Amino acid sequence: MNELPQQLVNGLLLGSMYGLVAIGYTMVYGIVQLINFAHGEIFMTGAFGALTVYVYILPGGTSMWVALPLMLIGAIIVAVLVAVGAERFAYRPLRTAPRLAPLITAIGLSLALQQAVWAWYPEAKSARTFPQIPGGPFHIGNVTIQTGDIFLLAAAPISMAVLAYFVMKTRTGRGMQATAQDPDTAKLMGVNTDRIIVVAFALGAAFAAVGGVAYGLKYGQIDFRMGFILGLKAFTAAVLGGIGNIYGAMIGGIVLGIAETLATAYISDIPGMDKFGSQSWADVWAFVLLILVLLFRPQGLLGERVADRA
Amino acid sequence: MRQRSLIAITAALAAGALTLTACGSRGGDKGSDSGKGGTTVTIGVDAPLTGDLSALGLGIKNSADLAAKTANKKNYVKGVTFKIEARDDQAQPSSGQQNATALVADKNVLGVVGPLNSSVAESMQKVFDDAKLVEVSPANTGPALTQGPDWRTKKVRQFKSYFRTATTDAIQGPFAAQYLYNDAKKKKVFVIDDKKTYGAGLAGTFTDEFKKLGGKIVGTEHINPDAKDFSAIATEVKKSGADVVYYGGEYPQAGPLSKQIKAAGAKIPLVGGDGIYDPTFIKLAGADSTGDLATSVGAPVESLPSAKQFVADYKAAGYKDEYAAYGGYSYDSAWAIIEAVKKVVDDNGGKLPDDARAKVTAAMQNVSFDGVTGKVSFDEFGDATNKQLTVYAVKNGAWAAEKSGTYTG
Numbered sequence: 001m002n003e004l005p006q007q008l009v010n011g012l013l014l015g016s017m018y019g020l021v022a023i024g025y026t027m028v029y030g031i032v033q034l035i036n037f038a039h040g041e042i043f044m045t046g047a048f049g050a051l052t053v054y055v056y057i058l059p060g061g062t063s064m065w066v067a068l069p070l071m072l073i074g075a076i077i078v079a080v081l082v083a084v085g086a087e088r089f090a091y092r093p094l095r096t097a098p099r100l101a102p103l104i105t106a107i108g109l110s111l112a113l114q115q116a117v118w119a120w121y122p123e124a125k126s127a128r129t130f131p132q133i134p135g136g137p138f139h140i141g142n143v144t145i146q147t148g149d150i151f152l153l154a155a156a157p158i159s160m161a162v163l164a165y166f167v168m169k170t171r172t173g174r175g176m177q178a179t180a181q182d183p184d185t186a187k188l189m190g191v192n193t194d195r196i197i198v199v200a201f202a203l204g205a206a207f208a209a210v211g212g213v214a215y216g217l218k219y220g221q222i223d224f225r226m227g228f229i230l231g232l233k234a235f236t237a238a239v240l241g242g243i244g245n246i247y248g249a250m251i252g253g254i255v256l257g258i259a260e261t262l263a264t265a266y267i268s269d270i271p272g273m274d275k276f277g278s279q280s281w282a283d284v285w286a287f288v289l290l291i292l293v294l295l296f297r298p299q300g301l302l303g304e305r306v307a308d309r310a
Numbered sequence: 311m312r313q314r315s316l317i318a319i320t321a322a323l324a325a326g327a328l329t330l331t332a333c334g335s336r337g338g339d340k341g342s343d344s345g346k347g348g349t350t351v352t353i354g355v356d357a358p359l360t361g362d363l364s365a366l367g368l369g370i371k372n373s374a375d376l377a378a379k380t381a382n383k384k385n386y387v388k389g390v391t392f393k394i395e396a397r398d399d400q401a402q403p404s405s406g407q408q409n410a411t412a413l414v415a416d417k418n419v420l421g422v423v424g425p426l427n428s429s430v431a432e433s434m435q436k437v438f439d440d441a442k443l444v445e446v447s448p449a450n451t452g453p454a455l456t457q458g459p460d461w462r463t464k465k466v467r468q469f470k471s472y473f474r475t476a477t478t479d480a481i482q483g484p485f486a487a488q489y490l491y492n493d494a495k496k497k498k499v500f501v502i503d504d505k506k507t508y509g510a511g512l513a514g515t516f517t518d519e520f521k522k523l524g525g526k527i528v529g530t531e532h533i534n535p536d537a538k539d540f541s542a543i544a545t546e547v548k549k550s551g552a553d554v555v556y557y558g559g560e561y562p563q564a565g566p567l568s569k570q571i572k573a574a575g576a577k578i579p580l581v582g583g584d585g586i587y588d589p590t591f592i593k594l595a596g597a598d599s600t601g602d603l604a605t606s607v608g609a610p611v612e613s614l615p616s617a618k619q620f621v622a623d624y625k626a627a628g629y630k631d632e633y634a635a636y637g638g639y640s641y642d643s644a645w646a647i648i649e650a651v652k653k654v655v656d657d658n659g660g661k662l663p664d665d666a667r668a669k670v671t672a673a674m675q676n677v678s679f680d681g682v683t684g685k686v687s688f689d690e691f692g693d694a695t696n697k698q699l700t701v702y703a704v705k706n707g708a709w710a711a712e713k714s715g716t717y718t719g
Contacts, residue, residue, distance in 0.1 A: 003549045006574075010541035118360070125360050127562065129593055137573060146573050219538045219566055221594055223362070229536050264531075264542035278532035279543060280505055 005143050007265045008258060013149050013218070015257020016156035020211035021234035022241065022249035023163065024083075024204025030180045030244035031200045033099070034091060037106040039208060040231015041113035042083050046209030047130070047222045048121055049078025054131050064133050068151070068213075071131075075209035082113070083205030084198055092194075110228075117224040127223040130216030148217035155210050160250055163203070167246065172199055180244065233286075240290050242303020251301055260286045348389030349662050353378055353647055354413040356406060356424035356434065359398035362562035365590050366426055369634030370448055371396045374423045376620075376627055377644035387652040389660060394644075395419065399430050406430035410437040419443065420670050421647030423640055428452030428507040431472075439469040444671040446473045446646050448639035451584065451607070452507045453480040453515075456691040465691060471671045473692040475639045475646065475683065477607040477699060479508070481717045482583050483515030485699045486556065486605045489713065490581060491523040494603075496554040500529040500547050502567070503558035512583045513558030520556075528552045533563060540567045544574035554578055560585035565594020572598035579603055587635045592704055602704045603712070608683045609698050610711045611638040620682040642681035650674045 021043050028036045053074030054067055090109050094102045117124050133147040145153070167173040172195075178186040179196045187193050215230070216222050233256065241252025263285035268277020276284075293301060355374045357367035371394070378392035395416065397409040406425055413419045414437060422438065422445045425431050431450045438445045447455075458466035461480065490496045499520055503513035510532075517527060529550040531543050544567075547555055555571060557564050557580055564586040571580060579601045580586075587604040595602065611617040617638055624633050633640075650673040655662060663669055678687040687695045700714040 003545050006545045007542055010539075010545060014539050014541070126362055126364050126590070127594065132596075137575075144573070144575055215538075220569065220596060221538075221566070225361075226538070261542040265546055278530075279537060279540070280532050280534045282542075283534065 002142065003265075005141070007261050009143050009145065011258030011261030012254060013152055013257070014261060015237075015254035016152055016250075017211050017214055017218070017230070017253070018234045018237040018257055019250035019253025020156060020159060020207050020214065021230060022238040022253045023159075023207045023246055025235050025238040026241070026243050026246055026249040027176075027200045027204045029238070030246075031176060031183075032091075032095070032197055034102050035106065035235065036086075036091075036201075036204075037103070037231070037235075038086060038090075038109040038113060039204065040227030040229075040234065041110050042079050042086075042205045042227070043208035043212045043215075043230060043234075044117065044222070044224065044227035045082045045113060045212075046075040046079035046205070047212030047216050047226065048117060048124070049209065050075035050213045050216060051128060051130060051222060052078070064131060067131065068133070072210065072213055075213050076206045079205040079209035079212070080202045083201045083208075087198055087201040092197075110231075114224050114228070121224070124224050127221040130220055130222050132220055133217060146218070148220070151217050152214040155214060156250070159207055159210055160247075163207070163246055166203075172196070176200060236286070236290055240293055240300055242300025245300070245302045248300055248302035255289075255301070256286055259289050348391065350391045350393055350418060351387075351420050351651055351662070352393050352395045352416060352418040353644055354409075354416075354419045354422035354424075355394055355396040356399050356409045356413070356422060356430070357396070357426045358401040359396065361400045363401050363426060363560065365588055365631065366449070366634050366636060367398070367401075368631040369637045370424060370426060370640040372627075372629040372631060373448075373620075373624070373633050373637040373640035374644040376624055376629075377641045377648065379627070380623065381645075381648045386648060387655055390651065390655060390662070392648060392651075399425055399427075401427050401430065403427075403430050403433035407433040407437060410434040414438065414441040414443055420651055420666055421446065421674075423448060423643045423647065425450070426636070428455060428511070431455050432507065435469045435472050439471045442471060442665075442668040442671050444471050444473065444647065444650065444667070444674050446475060446643035446674070448474070448643045449476050449584070449636045450474050451476055451479045451482060452511050453478040454507070454511070456693050467691050469692075473646070473674055473688050475642045475681075475686060475694050475696075476584075476636070477694055477697050477717075479511040479515050479583065481697055482605050482607065482699060483512050483517075483558075484519035485715070485717045486581060486583070486603075486701070487516050487519035487523060487525070489603075489605070489701050490554055490556075491520060491525050493713065494554070496525070498526050498528045498550075498552045498554070500531070500550050500552035500555045501527055501558075502531045502533060502543065502555060504535045504560070504563055505532050506535065506559065508583075508585060509558035509560070511558070512585075513556065516556050516558070533559070533567070535559070535563060537563070538566055540570045541574065543567070544570040544576070547571050547578075548574045548576040552576070552578060555580045557582045557586065561588045561591035561594065565591045565599075568595040568599050568602055581605075584635055587702055587709060589632070589634075589708070592707055592709070595704075597707075599704045600706075604702045604709065605699055606635060606702060607699060608638065608696065609700050609714045610702070611682065613711060613714075614638075614683065616680060616684060617682045638682040642683055642686045645679065645681055646674065646677050646686055649677045649679055653677070 050071035053071045135147045175191040237253035237256045241248030260282040263282040264279045268274045357370040375394045399406040426449045428450045453461045503509040568580040581603040584606040587606040650670045653673040654669040701712040702709040
């Protein structure tokens with residue numbers, strides 16, 4: 001039996017989730033050149049927001065088809081509030097400070113958010129189960145797709161399409177592009193850059209929230225540390241795709257996800273490489289790929305030249 | 311200018327002095343405690359009280375606490391009041407070592423129950439041994455902890471102060487292999503581990519025995535303990551045509567792993583050691599986990615006549631968390647320390663000697679009593695002499711005992 005299509009789908013799913021989170025890193029970086037290391041935790045708070053809606057707000061036994069849209073809205077509201085609050089109170093006061101100050105702030109915020117959920121969310125000291133979409137898996141030829149993954153398969157492209165429309169066609173979106181190119185000139189042209197920065201944080205958080213819900217549906221559990229590793233991977237995906245480029249974030253995520261999956265599945269089949277195959281080595285191969293890409297394309301897969309900025 | 315720096319120095323000195331007083335007053339509190347009931351002996355507990363493994367850790371803490379309370383109520387050691395000092399290691403070796411150092415520094419601590427993880431134990435053993443402070447683990451199953459890194463060929467006692475009430479992986483892995491091959495008639499196994507001391511050790515001993523019996527290893531994988539996505543491995547398992555998966559590791563990964571293997575279309579049981587024998591495993595693995603198996607040390611606490619009292623007392627004490635997989639062993643570990651303290655106090659005319667730690671450690675070697683989990687005593691390596699094991703299966707959303715037995719080798 002040939003399981004390559006299945007492994008590719010596994011990788012695509014994992015990568016789509018990286019991509020959804022990576023968009024937040026890349027948008028914020030594109031506009032304020034800040035690596036928002038707390039973004040993984042915004043993803044986590046989004047997932048907990050969805051759980052809150054399902055467990056504490058909706059009546060017990062609500063059908064998932066009714067609950068899911070409401071959970072999604074809850075996730076987005078929580079994540080956006082956290083992200084906008086972080087921007088307003090943690091990052092804005094430091095906007096003119098040296099670049100390292102907001103970076104350290106971001107790391108501190110990341111720890112603070114993790115510990116806050118750990119300390120105050122009911123029973124969040126160990127993993128909490130996340131509601132599942134009922135129904136068996138779907139089979140397309142050799143490929144099996146779980147019901148929980150359907151959400152991710154649908155949400156990732158829809159989110160990308162909405163984002164592309166927003167950035168290209170709306171006034172605010174064009175304002176974002178202008179601010180990314182040159183904040184000072186954009187300001188002179190009448191763009192309210194403060195507002196644009198808030199919008200960038202909010203949009204990134206909304207996508208992270210969608211990713212958080214997808215994570216819960218896919219793995220059936222969420223915990224306060226779920227954002228840390230995933231955030232690092234998503235940041236890697238953003239760099240791989242070209243940080244600052246929203247399409248690059250999604251492409252980078254998918255490439256990273258597929259690379260990890262294929263490395264887990266196939267490296268050990270290469271003669272003499274069986275020691276380097278297993279999942280614990282997958283991250284190593286993913287980073288080898290990242291280094292190779294950056295060697296030949298320092299700006300990432302879809303990135304623009306940012307030499308004047310870096 | 312000069313005056314200012316003077317003020318600064320004074321302030322710093324004052325702050326320093328305050329801190330020191332604060333420490334002092336805390337020690338003083340303990341002193342007043344002991345004034346009431348003679349001497350207070352602290353039993354340290356080190357376990358993961360937060361994080362993924364907290365379900366097991368809190369069970370350990372509560373059960374040790376129950377042992378201390380029981381001893382106090384019975385006035386088991388005359389003139390000695392026991393209390394528990396629990397520390398959280400978050401399953402991290404570095405935290406474990408810090409906790410060990412802190413427990414050693416507290417002169418009232420005469421014994422420590424814990425830790426849960428073999429990898430954490432490795433970082434603590436030497437700290438305790440240097441202080442001659444006895445450590446009794448209810449859950450460490452790594453053979454090297456007592457018998458040295460070359461335990462397969464040449465057994466060497468590692469630390470005179472380290473004991474455990476749990477059986478080792480050297481027994482647990484082969485026991486699972488024998489059950490799967492002889493009783494469950496499984497011939498093709500896919501072995502997965504998490505590369506930690508416990509998981510890799512278990513998978514190694516299982517593999518050796520399963521091969522020896524004539525079974526076939528159709529695949530091996532090592533997972534990353536931080537990962538939640540095992541879909542690539544699940545697909546490999548399906549491809550391999552295995553009729554059973556053996557997993558060396560703990561339930562936070564085993565649950566999702568079992569779920570994803572079944573979701574990938576391989577409807578075969580996942581089998582693990584005591585690290586997956588926890589209700590959380592079933593919660594994480596979902597409905598498809600029915601039929602998954604776990605071996606655990608000892609016989610089921612619920613089924614032992616000796617444990618009836620423990621189960622009833624635990625319930626009566628009103629702890630918020632379950633006693634979980636290691637509750638009975640934790641109670642016995644704490645009780646072993648209490649027995650050793652009793653011996654030392656009795657030999658010294660009813661008072662604690664000055665070198666109580668060394669004496670307690672020496673007394674531990676000969677401790678023998680009927681505990682919650684059966685007869686508790688230690689062999690020349692500090693391992694439990696009780697080598698009973700049980701296979702559990704997931705049935706109707708709960709673990710149910712399948713078969714108990716004693717491993718003979």
